[in-house]
């Protein structure tokens with residue numbers, strides 16, 4: 001071989017066709033050791049990110065109960081969804097607020113807070129007055145079960161929705177020996193509308209001037225007796241104007 005190669009720019013190394021020239025497939029393991037293709041890295045990172053995002057969203061905090069096929073809490077998974085019992089909802093709301101004065105046994109506190117158990121205001125068919133009392137509050141002299149009280153109760157209208165009032169009133173009309181029909185949310189809605197311009201608490205004298213009306217019965221009329229009360233807020237309010 002002369003010094004003057006016929007291919008002066010050819011890189012150093014065995015000549016083409018020389019036995020030392022690596023031919024394709026000569027070192028099969030080389031493919032595995034090469035750098036990872038960047039497209040694969042890209043796909044891999046996306047996959048890792050997606051997995052992380054998926055777990056973050058759906059892991060449920062890895063709480064063991066989350067993946068239970070038989071839920072331990074709440075209504076049974078099968079069968080029609082059972083709406084919560086208004087009396088139970090009402091009892092909870094009562095316990096959160098009314099209980100401090102009217103007491104868990106509904107007896108109130110002698111001389112200060114009148115009883116709800118056996119109260120003629122609570123069990124009366126004049127449900128417009130009862131709803132009015134809790135919406136707007138009550139002050140001044142009042143007679144309950146033959147006892148005189150002269151105190152004040154605030155308005156509750158801003159604290160509760162129609163459904164919550166319905167639950168509370170339905171509850172206080174059904175516990176401690178009370179046995180008066182439930183108060184539907186529609187009736188509360190109707191009274192809220194009717195009394196929307198009133199700002200002051202009631203006095204007993206004013207309440208007695210309000211014509212007694214069973215708004216609960218009127219509102220409850222559409223669903224047949226014995227049927228579960230319709231989900232509150234769906235039925236149009238019976239207009240009494």
Ligand code: HEC
Nearest residue numbers: 097098101114115119121138139140142149150151152153
């Ligand atoms: C801070 C004490 C207090 C709280 C809390 C309270 N009340 Fe009263 N409530 C009174 C007082 C006092 C009267 C009587 C007012 C008067 O003397 O004029 C009264 C009167 C009533 C009456 C009419 C009289 C009777 O005994 O039947 C009803 C019904 C009633 N409250 C229901 C409720 C409900 C429902 C709640 C909860 C949402 C509630 N109260 C929370 C103090 C309270």
